[in-house]
Amino acid sequence: MISVAGRRNPMNENSNEMLRLEKVWRRYRRWKKRPTGIKDTFSGFFHRNGFAYEDFWAVRDVSFSMRRGEIIGICGANGSGKSTLLKLIAKIDPLTYGRIIVYGKVFGLLELTTGFHPNLTGRENIHLNGAILGFSKNEIKEKEEDIIRFADLGDFIDSPVNSYSAGMYMRLGFAIATAADADIFLIDEILAVGDAEFQKKCTDWFANLRGRGATIILVSHDLMTIASVCDRAFWIDRGQIVAEGAPKRVLKQYNPDLTLP
């Protein structure tokens, strides 16, 4: 059974496919008036539109497929649904309609700073995050030193993270993320954290990831990065893919003033 052919997936015609989205939609309920006090709560019960909400489609009818080792860049205005799309693939948010088929392990580097318990030390947070990422105790112990070296926080690693600066938070979050092993990486606007020295580390890590043939979706406002590293680009506007194809062409459509080398 263990042969090259054995790895092929019978359910999957194109064995190099890693990810497929089929007509994916995501609806958010936006409360027009969320009761916040006693008065609101009472008036909410007595008025016809007291608890009115509005449907807001953050992702509309998105379909695409990704090959193994492909790097897709996504650009678009703030609030256009880029991050929501990644959250759907990472299973953090549920989708409303459609289907996502994932071949392999997904790791999302989204909102780096939210996974920490403020009262735990940096080291304890590494252990907590490691357990959540599915590592065994021994695996975490092995990776701990690498993570601490990558984050390079000095003595602060044994202080509670609520004493960290914003930059240190980011560094620790990113360092933990580098220890994850997965087939598909979702990266949301985080390659530019920290000072110049740390940014170099991030870029090196990303280059290494590319070298290993990882499949990557990169959301960024840094159009230069998308143009230089991605195989394909999407422009997302109001939840829809409005342009898709070669990065330079898509980025030109998104921002006609852009001058690419």
Place this chain on the structure above:
Amino acid sequence: MNSKNPAPDVISPEYVYVGSSNPWADLRKVFALIKHLTQRNLADRYRGSRFGFLWSFLTPILMMVVYGFVFRYVFRATIPNIPYPVFFLTGFLAWNFFISAVTGSAATLTQGGYLIRKVYFPRIVLPLSAILSNLVNFIISLPILLVFNAFFGIFPGWSFLLLPLALLLLLIVSTGIGLIFASIAPFFRDILELLQILFVAWFFATPVIYPMSMLSKHLSPMLIHLYMLNPMVGVIQFVQSALLGQTPPLRDVFFSFFVGLCLLTFACWLFSRCSRYFSDYIK
């Protein structure tokens, strides 16, 4: 970078966060995660206090001193066969576990927002670890209770062998009810406040401060049937009889098992349905 699990993960609107290409490997990870979070909860609880983990021993000891004194010298309640402080504390410790497990389980999701918004993991580990860390504290208090009871001349008999079963029943009922409140709390946080009042009423509808024998004198048979619907009636009696050397009331215990298992099944179904929407409500 080759994927080791060729079976794809299909995420659809019906996906209930248990589907996976390799459920057994996942289950092992889930247990490891529950264990980690339980240890975390236990360590967190006394973080920054001088005596630290000693409080797990000190709290029940001090409670026994206070209640022992009050019921021996101030309130002098008496019931047949057993010194009242022994009777009360045995039931009360089990009851205390029940309310702290349910409250902890209900609160854990709103507190765990920092994790829920960041990574995917089966959300059920949060309430389960809250319940288990309370169970550890309860089990620690049991030997102390046995010493306290021995001081009053009460020793467990053969029925002590049933203690693991009694704890299992306590755990089943607490987990069932804890998961139900955990499923509702993210959408309706007011439930955490209501819970406090509910527990007061529930406490008096459970034989903790009075024995069951007293009940039949004061309630009509109809009301007693209604009373018996409370699954905690069987649980508390089972724990009391296991620790105080009495024969457990089999009918009540079996009924409690039945209700507990029904509650647990319903709770698991409810939780899996609700857990998809937690990330919308937990900020």
